Amino acid sequence: MEKQFRITRRSLISSVAALTALSASRVLARDVGAATAVVNTTNGPVRGRFEWGLVQSFKGLRYAAAPVGPLRFRPPQPLQKWTEVVDADRFGNAAMQSPGQPDAPFDEKRSEDCLFLNVWTNNLEGRKPVMVWLHGGAFSSGASSRPTYWGDHFARSGIVLVSLNHRLNVFGYTQLPDSWGPDYASSGIAGMLDIVAALEWVKANIALFGGDPDNVTIFGESGGGAKVSLLLGMPPAKGLYHKAIIQSGAALDATPRAYALALGGALTETLGVKPGDVTALAAIDTQTIFACQKAATDKVIHLKKDGFLIGDFTPSIDGKSLPRGPFMPEAPTMAADIPxxxxxxxxxxxxxxxxxxxxxxxxxxxxxxxxxxxxxxxxxxxxxxxxxxxxxxxxxxxxxxxxxxxxxxxxxxxxxxxxxxxxxxxxxxxxxxxxxxxxxxxxxxxxxxxxxxxxxxxxxxxxxxxxxxxxxxxxxxxxxxxxxxxxxxxxxxxxxxxxxxxxxxxxxxxxxxxxxxxxxxxxxxxxxxxx
CATH class of the missing domain: 3.40.50.1820 (Alpha/Beta hydrolase fold, catalytic domain)
Incomplete structure (x- = not known):
């Protein structure tokens, strides 16, 4: 499955052409790229850029602290606020992609420091419907900056479009054993908690971009559809969205905790890190962790459960942020009023x-x-x-x-x-x-x-x-x-x-x-x- 996914993504990426010029646009060519007004978000002031058709884009906005060093594998942490205006004129880093993925397209940079989101809006006034896009790529690859996902057309249709990056693969879904203590009790679902943090940012800030925080639709395709499925059963996400769209990605269940704990233990054992040694874990370079993924999965492969995007380094049930598989054996009660x-x-x-x-x-x-x-x-x-x-x-x-x-x-x-x-x-x-x-x-x-x-x-x-x-x-x-x-x-x-x-x-x-x-x-x- 993963091999064929890479083939198609490479083909899609190589097909990108220039954006269509909108002849009826009131923004002239000389105005494209001009700075927007400064928006004072809860984290600090930011300034975006104009695109064709009066669309304003704000790219690469941080929504949580960089999950690096001692924050590796932990749920997302709050940002330190800033006072100087930040230019939001380019996409932030994509998450680290699983080994074997194609080379980064265009100017896409990949890093563990990947908690960024993007906003497209036709103006900063009013209370327009908000759509939050969750990219595909299973739980191991993908990025919100890919040209297929650009939100300018939604903005011209009167939507405030938000897309985001979050942690993937081993960096987003390693459930460390209980011996690591409460800070890591939900490390196996950290990448999904990144998305919750982004939705919290939307609730707190989207009105500043002309969006309605009380009218938010989450949508995604493939792995992104699975993320939507999981959010429908995650109590910390309750109230942060109001409608949902699942495209080719229905996820009924999630990785069982017992398997996730065994896999996390196999990874730290392979890395040679003792339980609770946060300093040693933080010191290991990215590529070494990638190189140990397969060895870890091989150690516990006999415990793996079949299912759509279940197993390996994928979201797991923690009993709190994700109490159970979202649609196993029935729909979650928190989704009862979600069209x-x-x-x-x-x-x-x-x-x-x-x-x-x-x-x-x-x-x-x-x-x-x-x-x-x-x-x-x-x-x-x-x-x-x-x-x-x-x-x-x-x-x-x-x-x-x-x-x-x-x-x-x-x-x-x-x-x-x-x-x-x-x-x-x-x-x-x-x-x-x-x-x-x-x-x-x-x-x-x-x-x-x-x-x-x-x-x-x-x-x-x-x-x-x-x-x-x-x-x-x-x-x-x-x-x-x-x-x-x-x-x-x-x-x-x-x-x-x-x-x-x-x-x-x-x-x-x-x-x-x-x-x-x-x-x-x-x-x-x-x-x-x-x-």
């Missing part, structure tokens, strides 16, 4: 199958054998349901569809079903537009909807393909996300009426160049996979 949009793409598995030559050569017999291996009690019925759901797909493409649905779609359906037992509404979607790049192999693959949601398809043209279709997709998806953030309902003139999801009809918005509502799409396949 939700949730969905996936039609061909989620293709990203992770790129370059797999065995799939290209797969036969009908080989496909059926793989299905029986995965579903031994209903192999024949499952194979038939997959063929019916994906007519014209090759045997290898059907294998990929099976794996992608298992990884993303079914958990999204289960999460929605559990959420429906609560009062707040749920809307379900599927994105079907196939991109023509990669020789068509990606189809409507994982992450292909992102630039439609953000309106940034011009930034990644060589990824989404030429022509008017990306603009048509964005006109629908971006508008629906904006409507949801503004009103709690995704209805928009750009799409057909979108009914709430229920267990009788299972109404699903199928986003495509011509979007439509489908009741219980691929119902036979869904029933078999859920069974």
């Amino acid at each position: 939700l949009i949730i969905g996936t793409n039609k061909d989620e598995g293709t990203m992770f199958a790129l370059g797999d030559k065995t799939l290209a050569a797969e036969t009908d017999a080989g496909f059926e054998q793989r299905v029986r291996a995965r579903y031994p009690k209903q192999g024949s019925r499952m194979a038939a349901a997959l063929r019916a759901a994906y007519p014209g797909y090759t045997p290898g493409e059907l294998v990929t569809a099976m794996n992608g649905n298992r990884m993303f779609w079914i958990d999204s359906v289960i999460l929605a079903e559990r959420k429906l037992k609560q009062p707040a509404p749920v809307w379900m979607y599927r994105m079907d537009r196939e991109i023509p790049t990669f020789g068509g192999a990606m189809k409507a693959g994982h992450a292909t909807e992102l630039s439609y949601v953000f309106g940034t398809y011009e930034n990644v043209r060589s990824f989404v393909g030429p022509g008017a279709d990306p603009a048509r997709m964005s006109a629908q998806m971006h508008a629906a996300w904006v409507a949801f953030a503004k009103t709690g309902d995704p209805q928009s003139p750009a799409i057909p009426a979108w009914p709430r999801y229920d267990l009788t009809k299972r109404q699903t918005m199928v986003f495509d160049v011509q979007s439509r509502i489908v009741n219980d799409p691929q119902s036979d396949l869904r029933k078999l996979m859920q069974a």
Whole structure:
């Protein structure tokens, strides 16, 4: 999974083009880059820059103390305040990426000192809806500064867009043993507590940027969707958001504490650090810790539990900040009043199958054998349901569809079903537009909807393909996300009426160049996979 994720991110990153010039903009070329007014945040004064279309951006704002030295692995700590104006004109450091990730794109710098956020707004007045974006990349890679995630289009749509970086992999999710004392009791969820700290910053400061702290929507894709899922079950985040969107990343559970403790103990043992020796832990360089990740996981691999983004250095249940898996066995009570949009793409598995030559050569017999291996009690019925759901797909493409649905779609359906037992509404979607790049192999693959949601398809043209279709997709998806953030309902003139999801009809918005509502799409396949 991780190997194929890297391939696709590298392809996406290499496709970046210049931002579209907005001919109708009242900000002239000579004004782009001009300084904004100074904003006096709770931490200190900051000054951003103007972008096209009167958008003001504030990049690289610190929201918590640098988690380095003696603060390594600890939950985020408050910042020391400053008095001199800070120029917020460039993105802050990205988190350290797991070994094997592609080289940093453009001017992206990576560091343990990574607790930065960015704000885009069309002006500093009023109380506009706020959307807080959580980037994907499992819990091991990614950054908010990637061009797909730029928030200028949301700002022009009347949203205050916030994106952020937080600790990842071993630096964000190492649960140290109990012998390290209370300061590290929640170290296995430190990266998620970073996000909570960023949401606290939003609550305290976003009104200064023209945002409404009482109308905050959290949204994310893939690992970012999993982060949204976890926040729905984290008591310290209660009241910091009011709506949620999960894109291709439903997380029902989290890493069990027993495994996380064993993994953290294996890491410190591999590093040669004695329990409680904070000075020794702080003195180890970053690359040494990275180099010890695999050795630590190998020591406890026999304890690992299967599940979406569970195991290795990922968020773990601490019994307090995350009392249990967020949707295990039911939806968390704290999410009862949170409206939700949730969905996936039609061909989620293709990203992770790129370059797999065995799939290209797969036969009908080989496909059926793989299905029986995965579903031994209903192999024949499952194979038939997959063929019916994906007519014209090759045997290898059907294998990929099976794996992608298992990884993303079914958990999204289960999460929605559990959420429906609560009062707040749920809307379900599927994105079907196939991109023509990669020789068509990606189809409507994982992450292909992102630039439609953000309106940034011009930034990644060589990824989404030429022509008017990306603009048509964005006109629908971006508008629906904006409507949801503004009103709690995704209805928009750009799409057909979108009914709430229920267990009788299972109404699903199928986003495509011509979007439509489908009741219980691929119902036979869904029933078999859920069974």
